[in-house]
Amino acid sequence: MQISFAAPSPKVQTGSWVVAASEGKALSPAAVKADKASGGALTRALKFSRFTGKSGQLLEVLAPEGLGVSRLLLVGLGKPAALDGKGLEVIGAQITARLDSAGETSATFEIEVPKGSKIKNGEAAAHLAFGARLRGYSFEKYRTRNLDEHKRHLNALKLTTAEISAAKRAWQGLDAVADGVLLARDLVNEPPNILYPVEFARRVKALAKLGLKVEVLGEAEMKKQGFGALLGVGQGSERESQLVVMQWNGARKKGNPVAFVGKGVCFDSGGLSLKPGAGMMGMKGDMGGAAAVTGTMLALATRKAKVNAVGVIGVVENMPDGGAIRPDDVLTSLSGQTIEVLNTDAEGRLVLADALTYTQRRFKPKFVIDLATLTGAIVQALGFEHAGVFSNDDKLSDRLAQAGRTTGERVWRLPLDPAYDKMIRSKIADVKNIGGANSGSITAAQFLKRFIDDGMVWAHLDIAGVAWQDGEHKPMIPSWGTGWGVKLLDRLIHEHYES
Ligand code: BES
Ligand code: MN
Ligand code: ZN
Numbered sequence: 001m002q003i004s005f006a007a008p009s010p011k012v013q014t015g016s017w018v019v020a021a022s023e024g025k026a027l028s029p030a031a032v033k034a035d036k037a038s039g040g041a042l043t044r045a046l047k048f049s050r051f052t053g054k055s056g057q058l059l060e061v062l063a064p065e066g067l068g069v070s071r072l073l074l075v076g077l078g079k080p081a082a083l084d085g086k087g088l089e090v091i092g093a094q095i096t097a098r099l100d101s102a103g104e105t106s107a108t109f110e111i112e113v114p115k116g117s118k119i120k121n122g123e124a125a126a127h128l129a130f131g132a133r134l135r136g137y138s139f140e141k142y143r144t145r146n147l148d149e150h151k152r153h154l155n156a157l158k159l160t161t162a163e164i165s166a167a168k169r170a171w172q173g174l175d176a177v178a179d180g181v182l183l184a185r186d187l188v189n190e191p192p193n194i195l196y197p198v199e200f201a202r203r204v205k206a207l208a209k210l211g212l213k214v215e216v217l218g219e220a221e222m223k224k225q226g227f228g229a230l231l232g233v234g235q236g237s238e239r240e241s242q243l244v245v246m247q248w249n250g251a252r253k254k255g256n257p258v259a260f261v262g263k264g265v266c267f268d269s270g271g272l273s274l275k276p277g278a279g280m281m282g283m284k285g286d287m288g289g290a291a292a293v294t295g296t297m298l299a300l301a302t303r304k305a306k307v308n309a310v311g312v313i314g315v316v317e318n319m320p321d322g323g324a325i326r327p328d329d330v331l332t333s334l335s336g337q338t339i340e341v342l343n344t345d346a347e348g349r350l351v352l353a354d355a356l357t358y359t360q361r362r363f364k365p366k367f368v369i370d371l372a373t374l375t376g377a378i379v380q381a382l383g384f385e386h387a388g389v390f391s392n393d394d395k396l397s398d399r400l401a402q403a404g405r406t407t408g409e410r411v412w413r414l415p416l417d418p419a420y421d422k423m424i425r426s427k428i429a430d431v432k433n434i435g436g437a438n439s440g441s442i443t444a445a446q447f448l449k450r451f452i453d454d455g456m457v458w459a460h461l462d463i464a465g466v467a468w469q470d471g472e473h474k475p476m477i478p479s480w481g482t483g484w485g486v487k488l489l490d491r492l493i494h495e496h497y498e499s
Contacts, residue, residue: 001157002157009160010037012069013069015105016069016106017069017107018074020114021075028111038064038072053077056094059073080115081117085124086127086408091111096132100135107156108159112161122161122163125159126174135475137152138152142191185291187290188467191284197266200242207246207294211301212301222241229351230351230354246294248307248309250307250309251306257310258367259310259366262287273344274320282470286318289370290315295485295486296311312359318344320344327344334357334358335451337451340427352451367396367456370448377441377444382412386410388414388441389412390413396458416449423443461485468481
């Protein structure tokens with residue numbers, strides 16, 4: 001979607017013209033202008049509709065007389081005091097959905113912020129565009145028929161505002177974040193026969209052109225270094241396991257980086273502890289954590305964030321063959337701790353264990369945040385609206401919660417507590433990889449904590465309920481893969497860790 005910012009003109013003459021009203025049918029100046037230019041078409045239509053100006057409401061006038069546009073679209077902004085960036089993004093997405101389903105190819109948004117709201121016009125335009133771009137996404141590369149039915153039509157969006165330079169400045173950052181979200185969605189949506197570990201690594205390497213430093217460790221190197229847990233997961237697969245390390249050094253000063261670690265299981269069959277058919281569907285998305293880390297690193301590099309950041313993803317395929325790990329095997333992790341594998345389907349924590357050790361040892365980060373589609377239990381607990389967060393640091397946890405409220409990628413904290421440790425005690429090794437029937441997300445987090453160094457600030461995000469969506473789509477997410485986490489992590493960095 002092509003997005004541009006321009007000064008308002010007296011009349012819009014092509015495509016759709018979108019103007020706004022706040023709650024109580026209070027027409028904005030642009031709406032009044034459009035109404036006059038169309039000989040009162042909007043006020044006439046208002047009389048015969050239930051439009052009140054509630055946030056996201058739409059009133060459409062087709063082929064208004066006296067104007068060259070195909071339609072006038074009046075959008076509700078709700079109560080001025082409640083209007084913020086996130087709300088405008090949703091509104092931008094709702095308009096886009098409507099225009100797109102109508103087959104419209106170009107539109108001009110002339111949406112002023114009403115008096116009494118906190119956000120400024122330039123910034124508001126950028127947030128509208130951000131919502132439009134996220135909603136304008138589609139993943140159609142594997143369709144060869146009926147493409148017209150599925151593809152996006154709206155491809156040019158002009159946002160008019162008196163504050164052009166402020167809008168462009170805000171857009172530079174948001175456009176980069178959108179790039180990251182869309183990449184993460186693409187990665188999650190790709191089928192697992194196409195996106196296997198080596199291919200995932202190849203796609204990350206292509207990001208080096210943005211100034212990211214990318215390194216890939218293959219199986220031989222990881223074996224030499226002792227990645228026994230991660231390699232154990234991949235050993236039943238025909239596809240080679242990979243560890244991908246991304247670095248972005250954008251801070252003014254040298255200094256320890258922040259670190260993100262992602263679970264990248266390109267397909268999770270469960271291994272020998274095979275998943276039943278229905279539970280295996282969608283397990284191409286089990287690399288959603290790695291996708292979020294990759295998308296975040298892309299966003300940081302693209303907007304030249306003033307931060308030093310590393311992203312480390314463990315990319316593997318969990319398959320059952322004669323060489324696969326067995327329930328009862330004992331693996332020696334990179335940390336030296338031994339792990340009794342009692343269920344090969346609890347593989348994500350094995351991958352993360354080694355990736356976390358590697359990241360802490362090599363980079364001594366300020367903090368490490370891992371993201372993983374780790375447990376079905378988190379979906380039971382929190383559904384599709386929050387990711388679970390587990391942390392040994394109240395400040396980091398609070399910052400994540402706040403960034404979640406700002407961006408809409410919300411997180412809910414759950415406990416870590418030594419009292420759960422007995423559930424992962426092994427009869428013969430240092431730890432076992434399952435904790436029993438209850439509190440499955442907590443015992444998984446408790447397992448990861450065994451691989452966090454003393455004093456390391458750490459948060460674990462269990463994103464199993466939010467990395468993809470079946471059924472009804474959220475307004476800004478028109479595909480199965482959500483790209484969840486990129487907005488959240490970018491916001492966290494932007495608010496607290498740029499120098
Ligand atoms: N990738 C799954 C978790 C998952 C399940 C994500 C459903 C999204 C939807 C993970 O590897 C897994 O299989 N976890 C097991 C752990 C159990 C064997 C201790 C689970 O949650 O059932
Ligand atoms: Mn599994
Ligand atoms: Zn998994």
